[in-house]
Amino acid sequence: MVFNSIFFIFCFLPVFMLLYYLIPGKLRNLLLFFGSLIFYAWGEPVYVILMLFSSIFNYYMGTELERLYYDDRKQKINLVFSIVVNLAILVFFKYYGFLLNTIGGITGIHIPHPELSLPIGLSFYTFRNLSYLFDIYLSKINAQRNFLTFAVYSTMFPYTSAGPIIRYADIEEQLKQRTINISKFGIGAELFVKGLAKKVLLADNLSVLYSGICSHPQMSVLTAWTGILAYTMQLYFDFSGYSDMAIGLGKMLGFDFNKNFDYPYISTSVSEFWRRWHISLGSWFRDYIYIPLGGNRVSPLKHIRNILVVWALTGLWHGASWNFVLWGVYYGLFLLLEKFVLQKYLEKIPSWIRTVYTMLVVMIGWVFFSQTDFGALGHYLGTMFGIGASGFIDSTALYYLKTGFILLLISILACRPAPYQYFRNLIRRRPAAAIIINLILFALSVAYMVYNSYTPFLYAKF
Amino acid sequence: MADTHGTDSGVTGMRNYLHIFIKSGLVLFLIAYLTVLYTSDSAKNIPMEQIAQTMEQDSDIISLNKENRSDLKHYYQTDDRNIDGYFFYKAASPMAVEEICIMKANDSTQANALLENASAHLAGQKQIFEGYGTDQMALLNNAVVGKKGNYVYYMCGADAQNWHTAFLSMI
Secondary structure, eight states: OOTTSHHIIIIIHHHHHHHHHHSOGGGHHHHHHHHHHHHHHHHOTTTHHHHHHHHHHHHHHHHHHHHTTTOHHHHHHHHHHHHHHHHHHHIIIIIHHHHHHHHHHHHOOOOOOEEOOOOTTHHHHHHHHHHHHHHHHTTSSOOOOOHHHHHHHHHOHHHHTTOOOOOHHHHHHHHHOOOOOHHHHHHHHHHHHHHHHIIIIIIHHHHHHHHHHHTOSSOOHHHHHHHHHHHHHHHHHHHHHHHHHHHHHHHHTTOOOOOSOSOGGGOSSHHHHHHHSSHHHHHHHIIIIITTTTTTSSOHHHHHHHHHHHHHHHHHHHOSSHHHHHHHHHHHHHHHHIIIIIHHHHTTSOHHHHHHHHHHHHHHHHHHHHOOSHHHHHHHHHHHTTTTOSOSOOHHHHHHHHHHHHHHHHHHHHTSSHHHHHHHHHHHHOHHHHHHHHHHHHHHHHHHHHHSOOOOOGGGGO | OHHHHHHHHHHHHHHHHHHHHHHHHHHHHHHHHHHHHHHHTOEEOOOHHHHHHHHTTSHHHHTSEEOOHHHHHHHHSOOGGGSSEEEEEEOSSTTOOOEEEEEEOSSHHHHHHHHHHHHHHHHHHHHHHTTTOHHHHHHHHTOEEEEETTEEEEEESTTHHHHHHHHHHHO
16 A cells, blocks of 8 residues: 555545544554554555564564673674574565676676565665664664564554654654644644645656656757756655655654654755755664774775765665666765865855755766666766757757746745745644645645556655 | 572573574575465566567457557556556457556556556456447456566457466566
8 A cells, every 4th residue: 555545545544543543542553553564465465474574583583682682692693693584585575686687797697587576665674673683782772572562663554665764762662652642643644745745746747757858869958957857856755755644644643753854955065965865764874884884983994985885785775776886886975075075165165056066966866866777877967968968958958847847946945944934834823724725735636646647656666 | 409500501401492493483484485475476577578579479469559658547547657668459449348458567566556457447348348248248257467576467358368378478
């Protein structure tokens, strides 16, 4: 099941919420667990077994790691065993074909292999469960003894499909006891509507614009830049829209999840961008890969190695394809460049120029992200800089700029904090107007969903 | 004391064996589950162009109309921009039900959503012809709708079973 479907919004969610609010507090975790299984099984009847296995395995290994607290060697062996099993599942579904193709590419031997469909949200719940095990190993948390409580953490439907990667420590208390009230429900519902509107009204329309542009084999420089601007906005509204919906649903259920996006497109440096974009993934890699490798408290050479390893892995996490690795390394190189060379210069220039610089780096980065084929990637990048372009400007560029102008303008405005601050002020001053705006956004989103075909979340495939 | 100590270490040893047994059981279960998945739902990653080339060798298929992305959206409520590829032929006459559509989804959720749409399309067709279109209903009752790996297919026609066999042998 997906959030942007009529069935979820008008059938699953109301029935679930009604039951959730009517039953006694003690039974809420049970309902949440079974509701999450139904939510997942709706689109993944086979893979719900995998998700359940993952919950049982990681619950058990959590208690094992805690039991072996006084036996360092055995605890380490068990941690390695848990990591191997979790990563084996991920590799089996996500990287198996990629590895065989890579080996085939190097050796010249074609290895035929069947393709299995990727279980939705696999990377997200694998990383979530791994963070739980790492935190027990590092003695940051105690293992959860109640299976149902852990299973709720491991399978909760708001963040199953596309994150955020919620840490157990952040919601440990809420898993046991949480407050639900009408005010929290209202804030959650408003966040959900905001996320839905971002996805359905902005991201899906930007997707049409970008794919329309990409269908042209030959394009001008301006067309290519318009296309990548549309994709830049699409990706943000798609993923941050999902995160808003997840956090909103969490609030409706009484949880407070940390934010996953913090207006990344107003960043004044690439390093700031990564502190604002997909925050839960960035902090995961920082805490469990970068810092254990030594972080920046090592020799400059090792520091460079640590950054490049972390960013290559971040790229690979996004997809089993070399373009994602390249995309990760590209960011790693820019972060190194900023750290060792650009930082002192960036501090001296006006912030708007720094934002323009950041956005240029980010937009070029999204080309690596969007084009899985190296030929197409090279062609698109080349066109953006005039190589192989049909000119600087042509009628196609003008057509797309004219038809997409309003959409792009709204998108640029909506990725800045000002409209949301205005809306928050409006809620305080005129709550009725805020409710009406939310209702209009909801009605428009639903109308759009009824009229248009199902469009999956971009990040759900990771 | 010595006996008690011996009993304690015996219990600890038993517990250790029990934990090794549980871990081995979990791993064996995982291997069995993945093996079943691998043999039942997996499909080779065949480019849609190659599938089209093979399927278009059947003269019955190419006698149908080759449909475009807006037709795909119309009949299956999906947009080819959101899927990895498609192969779609349909009879030109609205009174004919012969049709073959193979879609490749990007992930399992999308594949399941496409399968739902394909099943809904078949149900819709049956609703249209039920009661008066005897020939059409015969074809629709033998139509093949299914999913293998990320591929979702709808096949309706006198040769639907042969199309199905030919397609499955490819993937």
